[in-house]
Amino acid sequence: MAKKIPQINASSMADISFLLLIFFLVTTSMDVNQGLARRLPPPIPPDQKIEDTDINKRNLFVVKINWENKLLVQGQELDVRQLRAKAKEFIANPNDDANMPKLVEEDFGAPFGMVKYAKDHVISVQNDADTQYQAYLEVQNELVAAYNELREECAQQYFHKSYNDLDEEWQKKIAKIYPQKISEAEPKNYGGK
Amino acid sequence: MAKIRRNDKREMPALNTSSLPDIIFMLLFFFMSVTSMKEVTYKVQIQNPQATELTKLEKKSLVRYIYVGTPTAEFRKQYGAETRIQLDDAFADAKEIGDYIINERSSMKESDQGLMTVSIKADKETKMGIIADIKQELRRAYALKISYAATQRTSY
Numbered sequence: 001m002a003k004k005i006p007q008i009n010a011s012s013m014a015d016i017s018f019l020l021l022i023f024f025l026v027t028t029s030m031d032v033n034q035g036l037a038r039r040l041p042p043p044i045p046p047d048q049k050i051e052d053t054d055i056n057k058r059n060l061f062v063v064k065i066n067w068e069n070k071l072l073v074q075g076q077e078l079d080v081r082q083l084r085a086k087a088k089e090f091i092a093n094p095n096d097d098a099n100m101p102k103l104v105e106e107d108f109g110a111p112f113g114m115v116k117y118a119k120d121h122v123i124s125v126q127n128d129a130d131t132q133y134q135a136y137l138e139v140q141n142e143l144v145a146a147y148n149e150l151r152e153e154c155a156q157q158y159f160h161k162s163y164n165d166l167d168e169e170w171q172k173k174i175a176k177i178y179p180q181k182i183s184e185a186e187p188k189n190y191g192g193k
Numbered sequence: 194m195a196k197i198r199r200n201d202k203r204e205m206p207a208l209n210t211s212s213l214p215d216i217i218f219m220l221l222f223f224f225m226s227v228t229s230m231k232e233v234t235y236k237v238q239i240q241n242p243q244a245t246e247l248t249k250l251e252k253k254s255l256v257r258y259i260y261v262g263t264p265t266a267e268f269r270k271q272y273g274a275e276t277r278i279q280l281d282d283a284f285a286d287a288k289e290i291g292d293y294i295i296n297e298r299s300s301m302k303e304s305d306q307g308l309m310t311v312s313i314k315a316d317k318e319t320k321m322g323i324i325a326d327i328k329q330e331l332r333r334a335y336a337l338k339i340s341y342a343a344t345q346r347t348s349y
Contacts, residue, residue: 013214021221028228033250035312035340043332129322133315134242136324137341141244148246184328 036141041183059101061090061123063139067130071139080138087146091178093118108173111158117177126185143182150178237262237279242317243346250340255308257297257336259290259327262316276319278327287323290330298336314342 063083064072071078073086093100101121108115123143127136148163154174155163163171239262250256260279264272268284278285280293298306311331315324331339 010211010214014210014217017214017217017221021217021224024221024224024228028224033253033256033312033342034247034345035250035342036244036246037248037310037338037340040328040332040337040339042335042337127321127325129320129325131321132317133319133321133324134317136321137242137244137317137343140341141246141343144246 036137036144038140038182056102056120058099059118059121061087061101061121063123063125063143065125065127065131065135065139067128069132069135080135080142083139083142084146084149087123087143088150090123091118091121091146092150108177112173112177115177119179121181123182124185125182140182144180147178147180151175154178233258233260233279233282235260235262235279236265236268236282236284237277237316238265239314239316240318241314241342241344244341244343245346247343247345248340250310250312252308255301255305256310256312256340257294258312258314260314261319261323261327276316276323278323287326287330290327291334294331294334294336298334308338309336310338310340311336312340312342 062072062074066072071080071083073083078086090100093103096103096116101118103116104119105114105116106119107113125136125139125143151174152163154177155161155166155170159166159170163174166174237260239260261276262279263269263274264277264284272284278287278290280289285293294309294311298309301309313324313327328339331337
């Protein structure tokens with residue numbers, strides 16, 4: 001008579017896997033790594049002096065943040081919530097205002113055709129050493145948001161699609177119409193020698 | 194003729210639990226794939242600032258972190274309550290960041306070296322002076338791709 005193999009008792013398997021599950025729950029974290037992606041400018045060679053590059057004044061949009069986290073935008077005090085609209089107006093310059101950046105006309109090919117855009121505009125962010133990180137990040141965030149909104153509007157206008165759904169080729173072209181130019185001032189030591 | 198037999202003793206049959214381990218294993222694998230191991234133990238307190246235009250950091254192996262904040266309670270006696278920088282598992286000076294980045298970069302695959310991203314995880318109360326120092330060091334080490342860690346803001 002063939003001997004019957006006894007079944008392995010697997011009832012503790014559940015407990016073992018529960019233990020493993022709880023171990024993983026404790027040691028891992030759920031938070032996703034999100035952040036505001038930025039690019040730093042390459043370093044300046046030490047033998048080169050820091051020069052104030054000559055930028056036409058109308059092409060420059062200056063945002064200053066002081067130690068009280070208050071904003072001075074183009075010489076005016078402004079709330080951070082109004083910054084996005086102001087930056088958008090500056091970057092797009094829809095009315096070809098003489099105080100806003102110079103518009104350059106360039107052929108972008110179909111379906112854009114000739115587009116007038118502010119090629120040489122620069123947004124300059126200057127902050128104090130005592131500015132809070134949150135305030136600084138908020139300003140950066142609003143400026144990036146201004147660009148993103150303009151690109152989105154452009155994508156909707158020409159393609160009736162969201163910018164993120166477009167092909168890379170079109171995304172690049174739209175990004176060229178609204179080139180992201182946020183410059184951060186070289187930190188200066190005002191109080192030092 | 195068939196005869197329906199009736200048990201006099203009616204006992205509840207034992208619940209079959211043989212598939213329970215499989216279910217738990219499925220849960221386990223789910224959690225293993227969606228969560229991530231903690232990178233380090235924090236020695237500084239960090240409350241993420243809030244922003245809206247966030248991008249997710251892809252490829253964990255290409256990301257290095259710099260933590261900035263005030264030391265946690267157990268280290269406060271030793272290091273004071275001033276804002277400090279933490280690299281990996283130790284407190285560091287802003288000047289050490291350059292060496293750290295260069296070290297980390299040389300341990301990466303050559304094809305990945307240009308893709309390295311540095312994530313700055315700083316407390317929202319941090320003063321910009323220390324952030325500016327970090328950025329200068331990163332520029333000097335040619336780590337130009339950075340990301341300011343933040344959480345999604347839901348409302349003003």
